[in-house]
Amino acid sequence: MQTLILVIIGLVGAPLLGGLIAGLDRRVTAWLQSRQGPPIMQPFYDVAKLFGKEKMVVNQWQILCAWVYLVAAAVAVALFFAQGDLLLIFFVQAIGGVFLVMGALSAKSPYSQVGAQRELLQMLAYEPVLILVFVGFYMVTGSFSIQAVWAQEIPLLAKMPLLYLALCYALTIKLMKSPFDFATSHHGHQELVKGVLTEYSGPYLGLIEVAHWYETILVLGLCALFWHTNVAWMALLIVVTYLLEILVDNTMARMTWRWMLKRVWLIGMGLGVVNLIWLYAR
Amino acid sequence: MFGSFIKKSRAKSPWIMHFDCGSCNGCDIEVLACLTPLYDVERFGIVHVGNPKHADVLLVTGTVNHRNKKVLKNLYDQMPEPKAVIAIGSCGNSGGIFREAYNVVGGVDKVIPVDVYVPGCPAKPEAIIDGVVAGLAKFAQKVEEAK
Secondary structure (H helix, E strand, C coil), X not given: CHHHHHHHXXXXXXXXXXXXXXXXXXXXXXXXXXXXXXXXXXXXXXXXXXXXXXXXXXXXXXXXXXXXXXXXXXXXXXXXXXCCEHHHHHHXXXXXXXXXXXXXXXXXXHHHHHHHHHHHHHHHHXXXXXXXXXXXXXXXXXXXXXXXXXXXXXXXXHHCHHHHHHHHHHHHHHCCCCCCCCCCCCCCCCCCCCHXXXXXXXXXXXXXXXXXXXXXXXHHHHHHHHHCCCXXXXXHHHHHHHHHHHHHHHHCCCCCHHHHHHHHHHHHHHHHHHHHHHHHHC | CHHHHHHHHHHHCCEEEEEECCCCCHHHHHHHXXXXXXXXXXXXXXXXXXXXXXXXXXXXXXXXXXXXXXXXXXXXXXXXXXXXXXXXXXXXXXXXXXXXXXXEEECHHHCCCCCEEECCCCCCHHHXXXXXXXXXXXXXXXXXXXX
C-alpha cells in the first residue's frame, strides 16, 4: 500500500517538479546572461500550448515513439519511487532513449537523422557511466535494490565520490546541456535546428517535453541517493549539482562528438573505475 | 479547465520563426535585437525557433520574389495550426521601394495570409514586439471563431 502511494506521488509529482525545475533553470540562465527571463511557470505554458496545437506527423511511427518515450520515463520514475531495482530502472530508461532515436530515424529529414546519430553517440557515452554508478551501489550495499541504500549508516558520497562526479557527466548529457548538447538543445537554432526533435510537432513534442521532466527527476533522484541520511543535505546536494550544471551550460560551448566520447569515456568512466577499484580493495 | 489553460497558454508562449525573403538585413537585425538582453523577449515566453514545425508565429521580412515565394509557402504550410503571420518592414508589407521591379511579387500577403503588418524601414524592435502581441490577440480570436 505504501509503495502504491509512493508510486502515485512519483508519477504525479515528478512532472510538476520537473517543470518547475525547468522554469527555474530558465530564470537562472537569464540571470547569468543579465536578462530577466520568463516566468517560472513558463514550461507549463509551453507544454499546454503544444497540446493545443494541430496534430501534424510525418508518419505513424512518431506517435508510437513519443508515447513509448513518455511511458518508459514515467515507469522508470515509478520504479524509482517504488524503491525498485536499479538495473531494471536502467533498462527501462534505456528503452525510452532508444525509442526517441527510432522516432527521429523514422523521418527522412537530414536534421532529424543527424540528430538521431548523435543521440546514439550520447547514449553510448552516458549509459556505461550509469551502469558503473549502479555497480558502485551494488559494491557498497550488496544489492541493486534502492531499499538497500536506506539501510546504510553513512552517506554513499563518502564511499563513492568519484562515481558521483561521473554521474554528473551523465546528468549533463541527459539534461541536454552544453558542452554535450549536440543531439538537441534548448536553443535549437544552431546547425542542427533541433536535432532528434526536429520532426516532432504539437502534442507529440509536448509528450517528449513531459518525458524529459520525468528523466530530469530520475537522474536528480539518483544524485539524491548519494546523501540519503539527511533530507536537508540531500536537497542541498541536488541544488548545488543543478546550479553547477546551469553554470557549466552557460560557460561552455558545444563540442564535437569525438571530444565528448574521449572526455566521458576517459574521465567519466576512468573516475568510475578508479572508485570501483578502491571500493573493491578496501 | 485544461482547455482554458491551453487557451491562456497560447498567448503566453509564442514561439517565433523568422524568415528573410531577401530583405536588406535591416529588419532582420532588428528582429534579432529583440532577443538581446536589452529587449529580452523571452520575458514574455517568446522563443526564437529555427523550425517551422515548432513555430506559432512566422515573422517575414523583405520583399517576396518569384524565387522565394515557394519557400515561403512551404514554410507556412509546415507550421501546425493555430498560427499567425506577421509581415515586418515596408518591403514585407507591400514590396517597399522594390514593388515595381520585374522579379518582385510584392508584399507577403500576395502569397500567404498576413495577420499583422509592422511598418518601418527598418521596423523598430518595440514595434516588432508590439506586432507579435497584436498577432497573438488576433490568432486567439481566430481560434475562438473556428470552434
